[in-house]
Structures are given as structure tokens and as C-alpha cells.
Amino acid sequence: MSETVDDDLYKRTLALLEPGDIELVGAIVHTDLSGQEDLEMQELTVEINEVISDHAEKGETYIYAGNDTPDFSSNQFQGLTIDDESFVWECQQLLRGGTFDLVFYYEAGVEQEALAADLDALDHVERVTQVP
Template sequence: MAEILDSELRRRTWKLLQPGEIELDGLVVQTEFDGSQEPEMHQATVEVGELIAEYTGYEPRDTFVYSGTDDSEFASNQHQGLTLDDESFVWECQQLLRDGSFDIVFYFEAEADSTGLLDAVRAAGYDATVIRGDAEEPDDAVLDV
């Protein structure tokens, strides 16, 4: 059952990357954090967001996390990484409570070093998968490294 859910999440992630104003890739980070561990999940979101900033060419200290808790355009578990100087897009994520634990789905510009990013996220101890937005089909979208 878990593999079916994981496959479905990867398919849904790929679908959201299709076509947009900018070319995007996705990163699905599966965690063991349950609903009572929101501080840990938030820290994981910040840590992975900083890695995304680094691998998309930004200095992580020059970015910030915008959480739209006071913005009707955002869901409660939706966040963006933006640059400090002009609030440019770096990444966006949604924290999804699925089957008792959180998965964090990030979207970022496809020009990022996705292979390096995936290696760094895994080295930080996270179970992660990169979903390429330029793949023709969701089954071809998973970056294998």
C-alpha cells in the first residue's frame, strides 16, 4: 500500500510541474514526522529549503521562508523560499500529512543541480526523490542516482 501511495504522490507531483511559466523540478521528502512533530517538520523544511537555495545558485543566508498563514492565497502548510533583496522565487513546498506522517513536496526551478541537491538532501539524512518536470511521462520523471 505504501508503494502505491508513493507512486501516486510522485505522479501528482509530476503533474503539477506540467507546463508552467517557468520550468520546474520537484523534490519529495518523505519523513517519519507525525502530526505532533510540527517543529521538527518545520526544521526539516527550512534545512531542505536552504539546500535547494544553494543548489539553485543562491546563498541560503540571502533567502527567507514565507509562510502564508495570514495570506488567503496560501494553505496553512504551504511555504515559499524567497530572496531577501527582491522576494524572487527560490522554492515552494507543501507539507502533506499522508498515512500518519508528513511528506514535504518542494518545487524549484529546473536549472538547479538536481543530482547534487538530491545527494545533499540524502546526506542530510532525508529519504528523498527528485521528480523531473521535463519528463514526458510520470514513470520517466524520477531521477535515479
């Protein structure tokens, strides 16, 4: 993927983290999964849910697809706690340059370096770009 595309994705992700109700940080998970590997991409999203949830220390989570609300677009998901449906993370699954990039953002306070290292160790992850 070109540096220009990476730079554009980074800037767009950074814009999603603009101040709101809670302070957010993020990670772009660049994968080797092609557009024909939707199932593997979904499985990777489940694995990433577990890693982010562990680092966020918010308890057990589930993945909400938002199919019942017009506020969500396709390939947009949230990780919510089972106990009280609190926000843990949100992601966009993007097909860019022939492979999936998964853009996650989550509440600040997570040790970004440790989280990125754990994400980078997952199968199909090419690299992880941290977004402050």
C-alpha cells in the first residue's frame, strides 16, 4: 500500500477521534486478507475484540453489528460490555488496495504499545498503526 493511502487513512482515522463525550485513541490493523476473505476478516475482528477488551479491562464483551439502526453503515461494528452495554470499541472494516484494513477506536487509557504488540501478533495482521 502506498504511503499516500496510508497517510490518508491515518488522517481520516485521526478525525474520528476528535473530542466528544469520551477521549478516544485508535489503531489501524493492516491485514493480508483479500476482499474474497470476508469470513477470515470477521474471525479476525472477533480476535481483535478479545484483545482490545482485555487491554481495556471492561469485562466480557460482545460485538454489535447495528443492523437494527440507521446510525450504522455496513462493515461498522461496536464492542459493548455484556453487563451494561457500555462502549468498549468501534471499528470500520475497509477494503483498501485489495486487502482489508480494520480501523478501531476505543477509550483512551489503554497502554497503546502493549495493545499494538498483541494485535500485531495475530494471524493475518501485516502491521498495526497506532493513532494517538
